[in-house]
Amino acid sequence: MAPRRGSALLFAVPVLALSLFLVGCPKRPATTAASAPPPTGSPSPSAAAPSTAPSPSMTPSPVAPSTSPTNPPAPSEFRATDNLKDVFFDFDKYDIRANDAKILDTNATWLKSNDNLVLIEGHCDERGTNEYNLALGERRAKATMNYLVSQGVQASRITIISYGKERPTCTEHTESCWAQNRRAHFLVKAR
Amino acid sequence: MSLNRLSSLLRPGRPLAVIAALALVAVTAGALSSPPPARSQGADVLLNVLATGAKKLNIVIPNFAVLSGPDTSNLSRGMAQVTARDLTFSSLFSVVSDVPPIPTSDPAAVRAAFASFASAGAHAGLQGLVSWRGDRTEVEMRLYDLTSPEFRLIASKKIELPSTQTRRLAHKVADEVVMQFTGEPGIADTKIAYVHGAGGVKELSLMDYDGAGASAVTSNRSINLSPMWSPDTRSLAFTSYMRGYPYLYRMFPFENRPPQVVAGFLGINSSPAFSPDGRFLAMTLSRDGNPEIYVLNLATGAFRRLTTYSGIDTEPTWSPTGREIAFVSERAGGAHVFVMDAEGANVRRLTRAGFNTQPRWSPKGDTIAFTSRQGNFDLWAVSPDGSNLRRLTAGPGNNEGSSWAPNGRHLVFQSSRSGGYQLFTMLADGSEQQPIARMPGESTSAAWSPRLP
Numbered sequence: 267m268a269p270r271r272g273s274a275l276l277f278a279v280p281v282l283a284l285s286l287f288l289v290g291c292p293k294r295p296a297t298t299a300a301s302a303p304p305p306t307g308s309p310s311p312s313a314a315a316p317s318t319a320p321s322p323s324m325t326p327s328p329v330a331p332s333t334s335p336t337n338p339p340a341p342s343e344f345r346a347t348d349n350l351k352d353v354f355f356d357f358d359k360y361d362i363r364a365n366d367a368k369i370l371d372t373n374a375t376w377l378k379s380n381d382n383l384v385l386i387e388g389h390c391d392e393r394g395t396n397e398y399n400l401a402l403g404e405r406r407a408k409a410t411m412n413y414l415v416s417q418g419v420q421a422s423r424i425t426i427i428s429y430g431k432e433r434p435t436c437t438e439h440t441e442s443c444w445a446q447n448r449r450a451h452f453l454v455k456a457r
Numbered sequence: 458m459s460l461n462r463l464s465s466l467l468r469p470g471r472p473l474a475v476i477a478a479l480a481l482v483a484v485t486a487g488a489l490s491s492p493p494p495a496r497s498q499g500a501d502v503l504l505n506v507l508a509t510g511a512k513k514l515n516i517v518i519p520n521f522a523v524l525s526g527p528d529t530s531n532l533s534r535g536m537a538q539v540t541a542r543d544l545t546f547s548s549l550f551s552v553v554s555d556v557p558p559i560p561t562s563d564p565a566a567v568r569a570a571f572a573s574f575a576s577a578g579a580h581a582g583l584q585g586l587v588s589w590r591g592d593r594t595e596v597e598m599r600l601y602d603l604t605s606p607e608f609r610l611i612a613s614k615k616i617e618l619p620s621t622q623t624r625r626l627a628h629k630v631a632d633e634v635v636m637q638f639t640g641e642p643g644i645a646d647t648k649i650a651y652v653h654g655a656g657g658v659k660e661l662s663l664m665d666y667d668g669a670g671a672s673a674v675t676s677n678r679s680i681n682l683s684p685m686w687s688p689d690t691r692s693l694a695f696t697s698y699m700r701g702y703p704y705l706y707r708m709f710p711f712e713n714r715p716p717q718v719v720a721g722f723l724g725i726n727s728s729p730a731f732s733p734d735g736r737f738l739a740m741t742l743s744r745d746g747n748p749e750i751y752v753l754n755l756a757t758g759a760f761r762r763l764t765t766y767s768g769i770d771t772e773p774t775w776s777p778t779g780r781e782i783a784f785v786s787e788r789a790g791g792a793h794v795f796v797m798d799a800e801g802a803n804v805r806r807l808t809r810a811g812f813n814t815q816p817r818w819s820p821k822g823d824t825i826a827f828t829s830r831q832g833n834f835d836l837w838a839v840s841p842d843g844s845n846l847r848r849l850t851a852g853p854g855n856n857e858g859s860s861w862a863p864n865g866r867h868l869v870f871q872s873s874r875s876g877g878y879q880l881f882t883m884l885a886d887g888s889e890q891q892p893i894a895r896m897p898g899e900s901t902s903a904a905w906s907p908r909l910p
Contacts, residue, residue: 338723340701358791358812395814395828395857396652396682396902397728398785398792400696400703401741401748401769404725408747427702428725428743432680433657 338425344385344453349376353410355448357391360405362413370410373452374417382454384419386410388428389435389451391444396430403428410450498611499637502602503549506580513551514638516544517579517603519570521596522558526589533558533587536596536627540583542667543631543645548866548884549638553577559584568608575603581611583634594620598630600637612637624669632908644862646909649869649893650674650684650693650710651880652902661695663710666862666905668880668894674710675699684904685729693904694719694729694738705729705740719753720760730773730782732799739763739773739782750784752799763801774818774825775799776841783807783816783825783841794827796841807843815858821865824885828857836870836887849887856881860905869893869903 350373353366362370377384388407390399407426415421436443506514518541521533534555541554559582560566574582584599595617602609614633618626628645635643645666653662653673661674661681675681677699684695692709697716699706705726708716720726724743731738738753742760750764750773763782764770769792772785783796794807794816807816812830819825822841826849829837834855839846850856854873861868866885871878875892877899883890 338702342701393834394792394812394830395772397741397772398769398814400682400725400727401743401771404743404748405769408743426724429680430682432659432682432698437656 338385339383339455341385341427341453344383344455347452347454349373349380350384350452350454352449352451354445355406355450357393357444357448358402360402360409362409367413370413371417374414374419377414377419377423380454381457382423383457384414384424385453385455386414386424386426387433387451387453388426389433389447389449390431391447392431392434392439393444394431396432399430400428401430403430406448406450498602498609499600500640502581502604502611503638505604511580513549514581515551515553515579516581516583516634517556517574517577518544518552518554518583518585519556520554520558521585521587522561524561524586524588526587532623533585536587536623536630537585539624539627539667540585540631540634543628543643544634546645546667546867546882547631547635547643548889549635553579561586571601571603571608575608579603581638582608583630585630589620592620593617594623594626596626596630598633600634624665628665641864642908644864644867644905644908647863648690648906648909649860649880650686650904650906651900652682652684653896653898653900655877655899661693662900664894666893671894671896674708675716683728683902685731686904686906687731688733688735688907690906690909694731694740696725696727696729703727707738724748728772730775732775733777733779737779739775741771741773750782750801763797763799765801772815774816776818777820777822781841783818785814785816794825794839796825805843807839807841808846813837817859817861817868819861819865819885820863824865826859826861826868828859836868838885849883849885850890858902860903862905863907867905869905871901871903 351369353362353369386407388403390403404426407428411424411426414424434447436446503514518537520537523533537554541552544550545552559570571582580603582601582603584601586597588595595615597613597615599613600611602611616626616629625646631645632643647666648663649666650661650663652659654660657680658678659680659682660676661684662671663674664671674693677697679697679699682696684693686693691711692707694705694707696703697706703725704718705720706716707719719738720740720742722742722744725748726740726742728741729738736755738755740751740753741748742751745762747767748769748771749762750770752761752763766786766788768787770784770786773782775782779799781796781798783794785792786795789806792812792814794813795804796807797804807825810831813827815828817826824838825841826836826838828834833852834857835851836849836856836859837847838849856870856872859868859870867882868885869880869882872881878901879895880893880900880903881890882893
C-alpha cells in the first residue's frame with residue numbers, strides 16, 4: 267500500500283466553505299426577458315371574468331378570461347376621500363365590531379347622497395401567510411360591503427379588493443401597529 | 458426491495474443502525490432479482506460504511522483534472538468545490554476537497570493517491586476529468602470504492618453542457634454521485650423561486666438551490682406572490698397585482714414570452730398548486746362569494762369547485778399521487794389543515810391546536826409540513842393520517858413558508874431570526890438549519906423546483 271502521506275486528510279471536520287466561485291452560472295437562456303406588461307390605467311381586455319355566474323362548471327378560457335361589461339374600473343382610478351372612514355378588525359376576524367358599525371352607518375349615509383362608485387380595500391396585519399391573509403382581507407372587504415348593502419347602498423356601486431398583508435399603513439412589529447393595519451379602507455370614483 | 462426504497466430509508470431522524478440493517482436487506486434482495494451492477498456497488502459501499510456505525514460516507518473530491526483545452530479561470534477547481542459543497546449539503550457525505558487533482562496518466566500514482574486517501578479514512582473518491590471543447594464542456598466523473606483493496610471503480614459517466622454552465626455541470630456530477638450511492642439522484646441541479654422585496658413592491662426571482670445566480674423573473678413594480686412550479690419546471694404560477702386586481706398568472710421564466718392570465722375573476726385569484734402530473738392547477742378563487750378551492754383543467758379550461766364552506770378555504774397542496782389535496786380552512790374555527798380527496802369529498806381534519814397555514818405535502822407523500830402560530834410562527838410536520846405531529850423549528854423569530862426539495866429530504870423556508878425575512882434550508886427533521894444566501898431586502902415564499910431536465 268501507499269505511504270500514509272495523505273493522513274493529513276481528516277474527515278472529522280467536514281468540508282470547507284465554498285469560496286468565490288460565481289463564474290459560469292448554469293442558467294438557461296433568456297431567464298429574465300419575459301416580464302409582464304406594465305400595469306395600465308384602464309381595464310385590460312382580459313382583466314376580469316364575470317362574477318355573476320356561480321356555477322362551478324362555468325369555464326372561461328384558462329389563458330384569457332372573457333371580458334365583461336361589468337368589469338370594474340382599475341383600482342388606480344379610485345381616489346381617497348375624507349368622507350369615508352376606515353373600519354378595523356380583530357386578529358383573524360372579519361365581523362364588523364359594534365363601534366365600527368356606527369362608522370359604516372355614517373359611510374352609508376354619505377354614499378346614499380353621493381352617487382360615487384366605491385372600492386373597498388381589505389387589509390390584514392403582517393402576521394401569517396400571504397395566501398391566508400389574501401383570503402382574510404377579502405372576507406373583511408366583503409363583510410364591509412355586505413353591511414353597506416344592508417344599509418341601502420347599491421351593491422352594483424361597490425367593488426372589493428383584498429391586499430392581504432401586502433399594503434400595511436403602519437410597519438412596526440407591534441400590536442398597536444397591527445391593529446391599524448387590520449382594516450377596510452374606502453376609495454371613490456365619480457360615475 | 459428496490460434501491461429507490463433504500464433512498465427513502467436514508468432520511469434524517471431514522472436511527473442509522475436501522476437504516477443500515479434495512480438497507481442491507483434491500484440490497485441483497487435487489488441483487489438477487491435484477492442487479493444493476495454500478496448502482497448496487499455504490500449502495501453496497503454506503504451500506505457497509507453505515508453498518509460500521511459511521512454516520513456519513515467519507516468522500517474525497519480532488520480538484521478536477523483538465524484533459525484538454527484552457528483552464529484560465531481555474532474552473533476545474535471551482536467545479537470540484539461546487540460538487541463538494543453539494544455533497545456536504547446532502548448530509549449523506551463527509552467531504553474533503555481542495556486536494557490536488559489525481560494524476561490522469563500514471564496508474565501507480567493514481568493508486569498511491571487512493572491509498573493515501575483510504576488511509577486517511579476516505580470511503581470513496583471522486584475523480585473529475587474536464588475537457589473544454591469550444592462552447593461545450595464535458596466532465597467525465599469516475600467514482601471509486603476506497604474500502605475495497607483494489608480501489609474498484611463504482612461508476613463512470615460523462616456529462617456535457619454548454620461552457621457557460623460549468624456550475625450546473627458540477628451540480629449534475631454531485632447528483633450522479635448521490636444516485637450511485639442511494640439509487641435516487643441528488644437535488645443540486647434545481648432552482649428556487651422566491652418573492653423578493655417589501656413595502657408594496659414584491660417581485661419574483663430565481664436562484665440556484667444554493668443561492669448562486671439570482672436573477673429577476675418579474676419586473677412589473679407591482680405585488681407578485683406565491684410562486685409555484687409546474688412539474689416540468691418550465692413554468693411558474695403566481696398571483697400578481699400587475700393589472701390592478703389579484704389575478705393568477707403563469708409565466709415561463711426560461712422562455713421569452715409574456716405571462717398568461719390563468720384566472721382573472723372578480724375577487725382573489727390566489728394560492729396556485731400544480732397537480733403532480735401537471736394537468737391541473739388548484740387555486741383559491743372568491744368569485745362565488747368567499748374564498749373556495751377550485752381545480753382548473755389546464756387542457757380544457759374547465760374549473761371545478763372543490764369546497765363549499767361559507768368562510769375561508771385556501772392554500773391547496775397536492776399529495777404526490779394526485780389523489781388527495783391538503784388545504785387550510787377556518788371551518789373548525791381558527792385556521793387548520795384539512796385533507797380531502799381530489800374531488801373534494803372525504804374531508805378530514807389534521808391539526809387541532811394553534812393557527813395552522815401553508816401546508817406543503819412532501820414529494821415522498823409521508824409528511825405534510827405546515828406553519829403553526831403558537832406564539833411565534835414555526836414550522837411543524839404531520840403525517841397525512843394525522844399522526845406523528847412534530848415541531849421542526851423553535852424560533853428564533855418566525856419560521857414560515859416551507860417548500861420541499863424534490864427528494865423530500867430538505868426544506869427551504871423563510872425566517873426572521875436575523876431581522877428581515879431571509880431564506881434558510883434544513884433537513885426534514887428540522888436539523889442543519891442554515892441560510893442560503895444573504896440577499897439585500899427581504900426574501901420570502903420560496904418554491905423549490907423539481908429536478909431540472
